[in-house]
Amino acid sequence: MKQIYLQLFSPNFILHAFLVLLFSSPLLANDTLHVRVHDKVDMVWFESYDQDGVFPSADKEFHRVWMIATLGCASGGCSDWDYTVNFHLLENRGFDSTIASIDTLPGGELDTIWSVDPVREEFEIGRLITPYGGYMATGSLGFNNDWTHRYRYDVTDFSHMLRDTKTIRAFYSGWSAGFSITLDFYFIEGTPPREVVEVKNIIHGSHNYDDAETYNEVRTPPVDLVTPEGTTQAKIRYLVSGHGFDNNVVCAEFCPREYYLRVDGQLVGNGLIWKDDCGLNPLFPQGGTWVYDRANWCPGELVPLREYELDAIGNPGETLTFSLDLEEYTWSGNQAPSYITSYQVVYYGDWNIRRDAELLEIMAPSTHEDHLRMNPICSNPMVRLRNSGADDIESITFEYGFPDGHSCIYLWEGMLAYSEEGVVELPQPLWSEMDEDKAEFFVRILEVNGQADEVEYNNELRSTVEAPIMLPEEFVINFTTNSRSDDLTYGIYREDGTAIFERVPGSPNTLHSDTILLPTGCYSFRVWDDQGLGLTDWPTGQGNGSIVLRRAIGNFWTNIRSIRTDFGTESSFNFTVGYTFPNEPSRGDCGEPITNTVETSFTNGEIELFPNPATSSTLIKSSYWNPIQKVSVFGVNGELIQSNKAGSAEEFRLDTSPLNPGVYFLKIMTGRQTAVKKLMIVD
Numbered sequence: 001m002k003q004i005y006l007q008l009f010s011p012n013f014i015l016h017a018f019l020v021l022l023f024s025s026p027l028l029a030n031d032t033l034h035v036r037v038h039d040k041v042d043m044v045w046f047e048s049y050d051q052d053g054v055f056p057s058a059d060k061e062f063h064r065v066w067m068i069a070t071l072g073c074a075s076g077g078c079s080d081w082d083y084t085v086n087f088h089l090l091e092n093r094g095f096d097s098t099i100a101s102i103d104t105l106p107g108g109e110l111d112t113i114w115s116v117d118p119v120r121e122e123f124e125i126g127r128l129i130t131p132y133g134g135y136m137a138t139g140s141l142g143f144n145n146d147w148t149h150r151y152r153y154d155v156t157d158f159s160h161m162l163r164d165t166k167t168i169r170a171f172y173s174g175w176s177a178g179f180s181i182t183l184d185f186y187f188i189e190g191t192p193p194r195e196v197v198e199v200k201n202i203i204h205g206s207h208n209y210d211d212a213e214t215y216n217e218v219r220t221p222p223v224d225l226v227t228p229e230g231t232t233q234a235k236i237r238y239l240v241s242g243h244g245f246d247n248n249v250v251c252a253e254f255c256p257r258e259y260y261l262r263v264d265g266q267l268v269g270n271g272l273i274w275k276d277d278c279g280l281n282p283l284f285p286q287g288g289t290w291v292y293d294r295a296n297w298c299p300g301e302l303v304p305l306r307e308y309e310l311d312a313i314g315n316p317g318e319t320l321t322f323s324l325d326l327e328e329y330t331w332s333g334n335q336a337p338s339y340i341t342s343y344q345v346v347y348y349g350d351w352n353i354r355r356d357a358e359l360l361e362i363m364a365p366s367t368h369e370d371h372l373r374m375n376p377i378c379s380n381p382m383v384r385l386r387n388s389g390a391d392d393i394e395s396i397t398f399e400y401g402f403p404d405g406h407s408c409i410y411l412w413e414g415m416l417a418y419s420e421e422g423v424v425e426l427p428q429p430l431w432s433e434m435d436e437d438k439a440e441f442f443v444r445i446l447e448v449n450g451q452a453d454e455v456e457y458n459n460e461l462r463s464t465v466e467a468p469i470m471l472p473e474e475f476v477i478n479f480t481t482n483s484r485s486d487d488l489t490y491g492i493y494r495e496d497g498t499a500i501f502e503r504v505p506g507s508p509n510t511l512h513s514d515t516i517l518l519p520t521g522c523y524s525f526r527v528w529d530d531q532g533l534g535l536t537d538w539p540t541g542q543g544n545g546s547i548v549l550r551r552a553i554g555n556f557w558t559n560i561r562s563i564r565t566d567f568g569t570e571s572s573f574n575f576t577v578g579y580t581f582p583n584e585p586s587r588g589d590c591g592e593p594i595t596n597t598v599e600t601s602f603t604n605g606e607i608e609l610f611p612n613p614a615t616s617s618t619l620i621k622s623s624y625w626n627p628i629q630k631v632s633v634f635g636v637n638g639e640l641i642q643s644n645k646a647g648s649a650e651e652f653r654l655d656t657s658p659l660n661p662g663v664y665f666l667k668i669m670t671g672r673q674t675a676v677k678k679l680m681i682v683d
Contacts, residue, residue, distance in 0.1 A: 031188075031189040032186055032187065032188050032189065033056055033060075033186070033187040033189070034184065034185070034186055034187075035053050035054070035055055035056075035184070035185040035187070036053075036182070036183070036184050036185075037051045037052075037053035037168045037183045037184075037185065038051050038168065038170055038181050038182055038183040039182055040072070040180045040181075040182050041170065041180060041181050041182070042074040042075055042076070042177070042178055042179075042180050043074065043085070043170065043172035043174065043178050043179050043180065043181055044074055044076065044172075044174075044176075044177035044178035045172070045174070045175070045177070045178070046172065046173055046174060046175055047171075047172065048169050048170070048171045049169070049170045049171070049172065049181070050090075050167050050168070050169050051167070051168055051170075051183075052165055052166070052167050052168075053165070053166060053167075053168055053185070054164070054165050055162045055163050055164060055165070055166055055185070055187075056162075056163060056187055057163065057164065058160075058163045058164070060187075060189065061189065061190065061191060061192060062156070062159050062187045062188060062189055062190065062192065063156075063188050063189065063190030063191060063192055063193070063455065063457075064154070064156050064188045064190075064358075064458075065154075065155050065156045065158070065159045065162065065185065065186065065187050065188070066152060066153065066154060066155070066185070066186045066188075067087070067125060067126060067152075067153040067155045067183060067184070067185050067186075068150055068151070068152055068153075068183070068184045068185075068186070069085075069087065069126065069128060069150070069151040069153070069181060069182070069183055069302075070148050070149070070150050070151075070181070070182040070183075070184070071085075071128065071130065071148065071149050071150075071151065071179055071180070071181060072146070072147060072148040072149075072179065072180045072182075073133065073136060073137045073145050073147065073178075073179060073180060074177050074178030074179055074180050075180070076177050076178060077137045077145075077177060077178070078133030078134060078135075078136045078137050078178070078179060079130065079133055079134065079174050079176045079177060079178055079179065080132060080133070080134035080176070080287060080288070081130075081132065081174065081175075081176065081288070082129050082130055082131065082132055082288065082290075082299035082300075083129070083130045083172060083173050083174035083175075083179075084127065084128075084129055084130075084173040084241065084243070084340060085127065085128050085129070085130060085170060085171065085172055085173070085179075085181065086124055086126075086127050086169075086170075086171040086173075086340070087124065087125050087126040087127065087153075087168065087169070087170055087171075087183065088122040088123060088124055088125065088168070088169040088171065089122075089123045089125050089158055089161055089162065089166060089167075089168060089169075090120040090121070090122060090123075090166065090167040090168070090169055091120060091121045091123060091161060091166075092118055092119070092120055093119040093120060093121050101113045120167070121201065122169065122201075122204060123158065123161070123199060123201065123204075123344070124204065124239060124342035124344075125153060125155045125158055126151070126153040126155070126302065127239055127241065127302065127303040127340070127342075128151050128301065128302045128303060129241070129297045129298065129299055129300065129301060129302075129303065130174065130179050130299070130300065131149075131283050131286045131290065131299050131300030132286040132287040132288030132289075132290055132299055132300075133179065133286070133287070134287045135287050136287075141285055149282075149283050149300070149369055150369070150370075151301075151302045153302070155185070156192065156196075157196055157199055157235075157237070157346045158196075158199060159187070159192065159196065160196050161199070162185065162187075168183060170183065188457070190455070190457070191352045191353065192352060193351070193352060193353045193356065193388050193389065193390075194233070194348045194349060194350065194351050194352055194353075194390075195230075195348060195349035195350070195352065196346060196347070196348060196349075197228050197229075197230045197231050197347040197348060197349055198228045198231075198346075198347045199344055199345070199346050199347070200225055200344065200345050200347070201342075201343075201344055202223045202225070202322045202324070202343040202344060202345060203220045203223070203324055203341050203342075203343040204341070204342055204343070204344075205340070205341065206243075206338050206339070206340045206341075207219040207220055207338060207339060207341065208336040208337070208338045209251065209252060209326065209331075209336065209337040209338060209339060210336065211328070211330070212325075212326065212327070212328035212329070215326055216323075216324070216325045216326065220324050220341065220343075221323075222321050222322065222323040223321070223322050223323075224319050224320070224321050224322075225319065225320060225322060225345065226317060226318070226319050227313060227314050227315065227316050227317065227318050227319075227320060227347065228316060228347050229316045229317070230316065230347075230349050231313060231316050231347040231348065231349070232313075232348065232349055232350050233309070233310070233313060233347075233348045233349075234309075234310040234313040234345055234346060234347050234348060235307055235308065235309050235310060235345070235346045235348070235419075236261055236268060236269055236306075236307065236308040236310065236343070236344070236345055236346075237305060237306075237307055237342070237343075237344040237345075237346060238259070238261060238269065238305070238306040238307070238308070238324075238341075238342070238343050238344075239303060239305050239306070239341070239342040239343075240259065240273055240295075240296055240303075240306075240339055240340065240341050240342075241273075241295060241296050241297045241303050241339070241340050242255070242257070242273055242294070242295025242296065242297075242337065242338070242339050243295070243337075243338050243339070243340065244335045244336060244337045244338050245335070245337075246333050246334050246335035247331045247332060247333025247334070247335055247336075247337065248331055248332050248333055249329060249330070249331045251295075251329060251331050251337040252273075252295050252337035252338060252339055253294055253295055253337075254292065254293075254294060254295070255295065255329070255337075256272045256273060256274035256295070257272070257273050257274075257295070257326055257327045257329065258270060258271070258272055258273075258326070258327040259271060259272075259273055259324065259325070259326055259327070260324070260325040260326075261308065261322075261323075261324055261343070262322070262323045262324075262325070263310065263313075263320055263321070263322055263323075264320050264321050265321070265323075268308055268310055269306065269308035271306060273295045273296050273326075273339070274293065274294075274295060274296060275293060275294055275295075275296050275297055275298055275304070276293050277293070277298070277532075277569070278290060278291055278292060278293045278294060278298035278299070278301075278532070278568070279291045279293075279529070279532030279533070279534070279568030279569030279570070280373065280532075280568060280569045280570060281298050281299070281300055281301060281568060282300075282301075282369060282370045282371070282372065282373060283300035283301070283369070284300075284566065284567070284568060285564070285566040286299060286300060288539070289539045290568070291532055291533055291534065291539070291568045291569075292539075293532070295339075307419060309418065309419065310345075313347070322343070322345060324341070324343055326339070351389075351390040353388070353389045353390065353454050353455060354389050354390045354391045354454065355389045355391050355393075355448050355449065355451065355453060355454045356387070356388040356389035356448075356453060356454055356455040356458075357385055357386075357387060357388075357389075357393055357396050357416075357445050357448045357453055357459070358385060358386045358387075358388040358455070358458040359383060359384075359385050359443065359445060359458055359459060359460065359461045360383075360384045360385055360386055360421070361383070361384045361461070362381065362382075362383050362441065362443060362461050362462075362463040363382040363383065363384055363423065364377045364380075364381055364382045365377050365381060365441050365463055365464075365465045365466070366463045366464075367463070367464045367466055368463075373570070373571075373572065374572070375466065376465070376466040376467060376468045376574060377468065377574050378431060378468045378495065378522035378574050378575070378576050378581060378584075379428050379495035379496075379522050379524075379574065380425045380426060380427065380428055380495070381400060381425075381426045381429065381441065381443065382423055382424070382425050382426070383398075383423070383424050383426065383443050383461070384421060384422070384423050384424075385416075385421065385422060385424065385445075386416075386419065386420070386421045386422075387416040387417060387418055387419065387420050387421075388418075388419070388455070388458075389418065389454065389455075390418055391418075391449070392415060392416065392417050392418075393414075393415070393416040393448055393449060394413065394414070394415060394449055395411060395412065395413045395414075395447075395448070395449055395450065396411075396412045396424075396445055396447070396448055397409065397410070397411050397412075397445070397446040397447040397448075397450075398410045398411075398412065398424070398426060398443060398444065398445060398446065399443070399444045399446050400426055400429060400441070400442060400443040400444065401429045401430070401433060401441070401442065401590075402429070402433050402434040402435065402440065402441060402442070403435070403438065403440055403442060403462075404435065404438075405430070405433030405434060405435065406429075406430050406433040406590075408426070408427065408429050408430070408590035408591070409446075409590075410426050410427055410590075410591075412424050426443070427590050427591030428495065428522075428587065428590065428591055428592075428593075429441075429590055430584070430587055430589075430590060431581065431582040431584040432582055432583065432584040432585075432586075433582075434465060434582040436582065439464060439465040439466070439467075440462050440463070440464060440465060441462065441463050441464075441465050442460060442461070442462045442463075443460070443461055444459060444460040445459040445460070467580070467581035467582070468522075468573070468574040468575050468576055468581055469561070469573070469575050469576075470575065470576045470577065470579070470580050470581070471518075471523075471549070471560060471561075471575045471576070471577055472551050472560075472577070473517060473518050473519070473520075473577050473578065473674075474515070474516065474517045474518075474551070474552075475515075475516055475549055475550065475551045475560055476513055476514065476515050476516070476549070476550045476551070476552075476557075477490070477512075477513070477514045477516060477525075477547070477548075477549055478511060478512075478513050478546075478547070478548045478549075478550060479503075479505060479511070479512045479513075479514070479527075479545075479546075479547050480509075480510070480511045480512075480545050480546045480547075481505045481507065481508050481509060481510050481512070481535075481545050482508065482509065482535055482537070482542045482543035482544055482545040483508045483509060483542045483543045484508065484529075484531065484533070484542050485504075485505040485506055485507055485508045485509075485510070486504065486505075486506060487529050487530040487531045487533075488504065488505055488527065488528070488529050488530075488535075489502065489503070489504050489527070489528055489530075490502070490503060490505075490525070490526065490527035490528075490547070491503060491525075491526060492516055492518070492523055492524070492525055493523065493524045493525075493526060494521070494522075494523060494593075494637070494638060495521070495522040495523065495524075495593065495594075496593070498637070500516075500518070500523070500638065500639055500640065501514065501516060501640075509543065515643075517632055517640055517643055517667075518577045518638075518640070519577070519578070519634055519638055519665070519667055519676070520577055520578030520579060520585055520594065521576070521577055521578065521593075521594045521638060522574065522575075522576055522584075522594060523574070523575055523576070523577060524572055524573065524574045524575070525549070525563075525572060525573055525575070526570065526571075526572040527547060527563065527567070527570065527571050527572070528569060528570040528571075529567075529568075529569055529570070532568055532569040533568070534565055534566050534567045534568050534569075534571075535547070535565035535566075535567070536565045536566045538566075544565060545565055546562070546563075546565060547562070547563035547565070547571075548561075548562050548563075549561045549562075549563075561573075593638075606623075607620065607621070607622050607628075607668055607670070607675050607677065608620070608621045608622075609621075609666070609677055609679060612679055612680060613679075613680035613681065613682045614656050614679065614680070614681055614682070615656070615681070615682060615683070616655070616656060616657045617653050617654060617655050617656050617657070618653070618654050618656055618679060619651060619652075619653050619654075620646075620651065620652045620653070620654060620666070620668060621650065621651050622650055622651070622668075622670055623650060626670045627646075627648040627649055627650055627670060628646040628648070628649055628650070628651070628652045628668060628669075628670050629645070629646055629647075629648055629669050629670060630643065630644065630645055630646060630668075630669040631643075631644045631646055631652055631654055631666060631667070631668055631669075632644070632666070632667040632669075633654070633659070633664055633665075633666060633667075633679075634664065634665045634666075634667060635662075635664060635665075636662070636663050636664070636665070641659070641664070642658075654666070656679075656681055659681045660681065661681050661682055661683055662680075662681055663678065663679075663680060663681075664678075664679045664680075664681060665677070665678055665679070666678075666679050
């Protein structure tokens with residue numbers, strides 16, 4: 001078997017390069033060791049692809065170990081189907097001998113030849129499902145034969161086993177070619193949050209669901225395990241995916257079912273074997289039914305791991321019974337439902353680290369393929385973090401912004417228990433402070449619970465920033481529905497998420513045309529489908545719709561942007577009006593909205609309002625060489641209230657009687673300029 005071993009130690013370089021390629025990069029990094037095991041290995045048939053890797057020696061300690069699986073097309077192309085790929089660490093458990101042959105020697109003696117083979121236990125360390133990839137090598141729909149997608153797994157629990165020479169298995173369950181796989185391991189030196197004593201398999205493998213009693217008592221029976229010496233705490237790892245649907249209840253792939261994990265009869269974890277967001281798959285579009293929700297998996301995504309901390313694990317040497325039960329259901333048909341299960345217990349010693357807020361990724365702004373649906377942005381950054389220390393986290397002080405620019409400070413308050421993850425939305429930074437020649441964003445943790453964090457290297461990340469597009473202040477949305485219209489909603493939203501315009505189309509197979517007029521600012525267009533199926537005919541036979549944004553240039557209309565109709569659950573994009581990124585108008589300070597009252601006048605022509613304050617009307621006056629063409633009325637929050645054509649006149653009387661008393665802004669377009677004026681309405 002091929003052995004691949006790459007060891008590179010550096011205080012900054014390797015972890016920096018690793019996270020630049022993966023999600024984002026840290027400013028500070030501990031020494032990091034990189035081991036590549038599989039290197040673009042073609043997986044073309046139902047079999048195990050084993051590779052040996054030379055891992056670190058047992059005398060080194062690691063705070064975190066990541067495995068990155070990079071999936072792509074096989075050299076001969078991609079498969080059309082969604083197949084399971086399991087990643088296993090093989091642990092030697094001695095040897096087994098079997099009789100290979102028996103010969104009779106002269107004199108009647110028997111000559112027995114024995115075959116001695118190593119016994120190796122499989123520990124599943126990750127799982128993914130391949131996408132429907134038949135056309136992904138054809139150069140269509142944004143793909144070509146060089147496409148890849150990365151999947152990240154935290155395998156720190158197996159750090160004590162990933163030592164010296166070990167075999168890593170990638171098992172491909174496909175019956176056709178194929179996909180390629182690369183597996184990289186990154187060992188970040190440092191003190192582990194808590195010592196791993198041992199990992200034990202409870203249930204491992206694929207098991208048919210005949211009926212509840214057979215599955216629970218025969219296929220996946222209870223297992224007695226002795227708690228190892230040195231154990232003070234423990235955790236359950238439960239990785240499950242359901243497969244098969246050629247039966248009356250489309251189980252197990254398309255039916256949600258409850259699971260129950262018990263230790264000595266006490267319930268320690270339960271939930272639904274179901275994933276309900278396949279329509280938000282970052283790897284899209286695909287060739288098959290990728291939008292359909294499934295039993296804890298989606299085509300082209302990793303299978304999510306369920307973890308449960310055990311409050312009481314008993315004393316070392318004590319025997320405990322671990323069991324798994326699935327919800328009862330009755331099926332009939334040609335294909336038995338099955339569940340691929342990895343049910344493990346991790347035994348730990350005492351805590352080493354009490355306070356550690358770990359930044360996992362910058363979700364926005366980001367150029368990573370997992371977050372293309374929400375990027376680029378012009379508003380609120382988003383970061384994902386985890387509590388990796390023993391103590392609950394109740395507050396985190398963040399610093400963020402742009403290197404060599406103005407920094408923002410934000411105090412987050414909430415609750416994260418150990419191992420819990422959360423997403424924090426940060427107030428808007430001052431995008432005008434970004435250096436276009438070094439388009440980077442950083443976020444840094446300054447304090448946790450009002451004190452310094454115990455682990456420094458994971459307190460800062462950086463990401464690459466891309467600019468959102470700029471749209472004209474006036475454009476038209478042409479939205480053509482398919483046969484399903486009541487499930488769809490689309491609109492224009494401010495940077496704080498509030499709606500300026502929103503519509504549920506209502507009428508099937510109909511063109512809806514909406515004229516949008518916006519002041520200077522940061523906005524988003526969003527369309528979503530409550531059913532998660534998008535606007536394409538496949539796979540539901542609902543017909544095809546379309547979404548096109550257009551603008552008028554003189555007497556001609558031109559397309560600004562077309563929205564992919566095979567978006568699944570949602571499609572959105574952020575855009576600016578009135579400025580190119582990052583030449584943003586003043587916000588005043590971090591988190592404040594763009595000032596919509598900034599004049600964008602291109603001449604010195606004076607425009608007057610009288611009276612102001614007004615009651616029933618106000619007269620807008622310009623000059624003969626600068627005639628008024630359009631007057632739009634906006635509320636203080638930027639919402640469009642009126643739009644009036646003035647017919648290129650020197651004066652235009654605005655009827656204010658429909659307006660409630662308050663403050664308004666008039667956007668006045670003339671032949672030579674655009675100006676914004678404040679108008680007061682009184683009783």
